Amino acid sequence: MFDGQSDKHNARHFLGIRASVIADNWSSMVVTLPCKQCPQDAAGINEHIAAELSDLGLTPDILKDKLTFTTHDGASVMLKTSRLLNSKHFQHCCSYSLHLLLMTDGVNKIPALKELLRQCKNIVTKLHFRGYVVEQEMQKTCAIETVSKLCSQIAAAFEIASCDKNMPVLPDDDKGSDELLITDSVSVEQAIPGRAYRRLQPEVVTRWNSALEMVNSLLSLKNEVTEALKRTGNYDLLLKTLD
Secondary structure, eight states: OEEEEEOTTTOOEEEEEEEEEEOTTSOEEEEEEEEEEOOSSHHHHHHHHHHHHHHTTOOHHHHTTSOOEEEEOOOHHHHHHHHHTTOSEEEEOHHHHHHHHHHTTTGGGOHHHHHHHHHHHHHHHHTGGGHHHHHHHHHHHHHHHHHHHHHHHHHHHHHHHHHHHHSOOOTTSOOOOOOOOOOSOOOHHHHSTTOOOSSOOOOOTTSTTHHHHHHHHHHHTHHHHHHHHHHTTOGGGOOOSOO
């Protein structure tokens, strides 16, 4: 069983492997191997898996007399890797099978929903290399929220000051400070609480639930995405209210 994942920042490819072995005495053993960086092509993945299995003592000489079965998603590179591993049969992973059932045999059969997902994917693709524009719009929202909080604190300070005029504090009272505390800087998370996403999430055919992640990220960053599309001149990609 193996699955690949790419690092979003450095585009490095990693592969996770889990081996299930049935011994001669019919005892079974499941081993989860470390997730390590490996090539993205089928030949490189095949060599990587063979090396990891050899470390377990499962050398090619031993495996040539064994029946090998593989479990992974339906990506073409994974299918080719199975052939290179001389797999007798490959099995779709459960989550990928559900994904195909939902997307291919479900969502894609509804024209209106399929078109809406296509529009969302076009937006994410167009802004993929302009993520800085969305980040700038988030900083603007952060600044607005910060100013709003500052105004609320100033209003509270004036209210305290007006109370002091009517109820002056005697010198012998507690010398605690009524000074208003204002932080020097406010992060986006502090100024915009409840944001589940800081960047747009792309849909990946072989990644379970990625279509929902894409839609949720667009909804979370709706205002910022709208302004980013306007700034980049992509008015044709703006979603309508009904969408």
